[in-house]
Amino acid sequence: MTMNSLAGIQRRMLEICPVAVVGNAPNYSRWNAESLQDRLIDLNDQANAIRSQAQREGRDLTESEAADVDRIIADFEAVENELGSRGSAGRKTAPGAPTGGGIVQRTSIEDMIRPNAAQTIAAMFPRDTHGFRNLAEFMAALASERGDSRLRVGPPIHAAGMTEGTGSSGGFLVPPQFLAEILGPAFVESGILSRVSVVPMTSSAVTVAGYNNTDSHAGGAIGGLTMEWAGEGQQLSSQTGKVRAVTMQAKKGAVMVEVTNELLFDSPAASIQLREIMSAAARFGLEAAILTGNGVGRPLGLLNDNAKIVIGKETSQAADTINYQNIIKMVARIHPSLLPGAVWVANPNTLTQLLNIQRPIKNVAGAENVGGDILPVFQTGVGGTFSLLGLPLVFSEALPVLGDAGDLVLASFSEYQLGMRMDARIDVSTELKFDYDKSVFRLILRADGLSRWDQALQPMNGDTLTWATMLEERAG
Incomplete structure (x- = not known):
């Protein structure tokens, strides 16, 4: 896989999910979670394709291939960090809305x-x-x-x-x-x-x-405390x-x-x-x-x-x-x-x-x-x-x-x-x-x-x- 093919893949990803670009890398902060997950799979496939080619030919990675893998891994970690930084923040669970009888939540x-x-x-x-x-x-x-x-x-x-x-x-x-x-x-x-x-x-x-x-x-x-009613000046009992x-x-x-x-x-x-x-x-x-x-x-x-x-x-x-x-x-x-x-x-x-x-x-x-x-x-x-x-x-x-x-x-x-x-x-x-x-x-x-x-x-x-x-x- 060459740098031209990697650039083509990046262009394809940017066409699917247009984002601002910082240097030569996309700004993943503007990607949605589904696109980020797809990007992780794509990057993993890229790295495996490079390694598989070298294994089929019975050789080590060339300097160019090793550099490509390093760039892919760096990109992968950037996507992973973006997903990790979001965690569960901003997620909203829609309340259930029964359409028939039952208990209202x-x-x-x-x-x-x-x-x-x-x-x-x-x-x-x-x-x-x-x-x-x-x-x-x-x-x-x-x-x-x-x-x-x-x-x-x-x-x-x-x-x-x-x-x-x-x-x-x-x-x-x-x-x-x-x-x-x-x-x-x-x-x-x-x-x-x-x-x-x-x-x-x-x-x-x-x-x-x-x-x-x-x-x-x-x-x-629950808890054992009850409300007590008392008249003016009447002593209230102690409760535990x-x-x-x-x-x-x-x-x-x-x-x-x-x-x-x-x-x-x-x-x-x-x-x-x-x-x-x-x-x-x-x-x-x-x-x-x-x-x-x-x-x-x-x-x-x-x-x-x-x-x-x-x-x-x-x-x-x-x-x-x-x-x-x-x-x-x-x-x-x-x-x-x-x-x-x-x-x-x-x-x-x-x-x-x-x-x-x-x-x-x-x-x-x-x-x-x-x-x-x-x-x-x-x-x-x-x-x-x-x-x-x-x-x-x-x-x-x-x-x-x-x-x-x-x-x-x-x-x-x-x-x-x-x-x-x-x-x-x-x-x-x-x-x-x-x-x-x-x-x-x-x-x-x-x-x-x-x-x-x-x-x-x-x-x-x-x-x-x-x-x-x-x-x-x-x-x-």
Whole structure:
């Protein structure tokens, strides 16, 4: 590939997406995200084409080809940096607008003033790369076994208050900016992680406030404080909020990633591919812990939470089914103040049942069903989004399959506290997959989590209420 062909490609890209040009390079700040992603793919193809040509001819790169590759890599990094600098800033999530009946979603005051999970994650990690240009270069330094002064072992220097380090296990600390790039997309894109309350952990344990619902309280307010009415000059009684101290202890989770050495050392796209793989694995692991963790060596998840309410199946309900009565009873047991932020989570193989849920229509006497309708119950939106009774619905394979207890849950995940340590590390083995010419990396994250609730709340009147409900088993 010659400089003329490279110039032709650049001209083609500029025709597709006209931008201002700084020197000989486009000003990527004016490109949209889709065009930037296309540019990354194009640049990667260019570099691979040059290398492939040399390999077919059994020779090293010529000086001109090496210079071309260097320019491509520099251009690639400029695009990557532009994408990284944008992060999740400026992204707006359009609120769902049900077209039929159901629950109207509203934004609470707390949601407006409290940072969301993605914002908290972004704020946790300073823009420090430890001198590495990208994640691939950091991981290549780990695998090279030549030693690199930029690699750091022990507690990160930006967190002087930490009381324990990770150096004794031999792992190298992930530069905080790269860790933010791994975790950030997971928290932005996940319908579960994006809703939890993230608590930064600057030591191996942290104490946070939870709700103490051991006593019923008049008015049904969460927190145990009630309004008291008094006449002029009448003494008011002292009240103490029903708050309990909850300790989270960081627990270790690992993500294993096998990487071919060709990708690690040769591909300009390695950084993006590695980040996407690690982000997806971390996302799934954290979601699974939040949903199903038993609290032993991992977070305590929704299915094992003491405050959850299990909704029983209907009389004579067929095995492996979900019906209208199931879902309205689940909604009815969520605390009303939490409903606007609640979300359904279901195992993917429940979809056929959910698609066919109907609101039954009874005869005048109310003695039998004479029909039903679908649209006001289950709805599909733009881009493959779903809602059930007007509340968002997301899927997770971490939940049990259709018919097992917990195949469908409804929860306000803002009531779930996820403690995250900032000192993640990566270990590397070049021997484990030596015969495959692969390096094996192990990303170590430490986190803990549990809900604020110690048990379901008994309001002044009516049935107990909670932050999370689930369906019981409906086996044959």
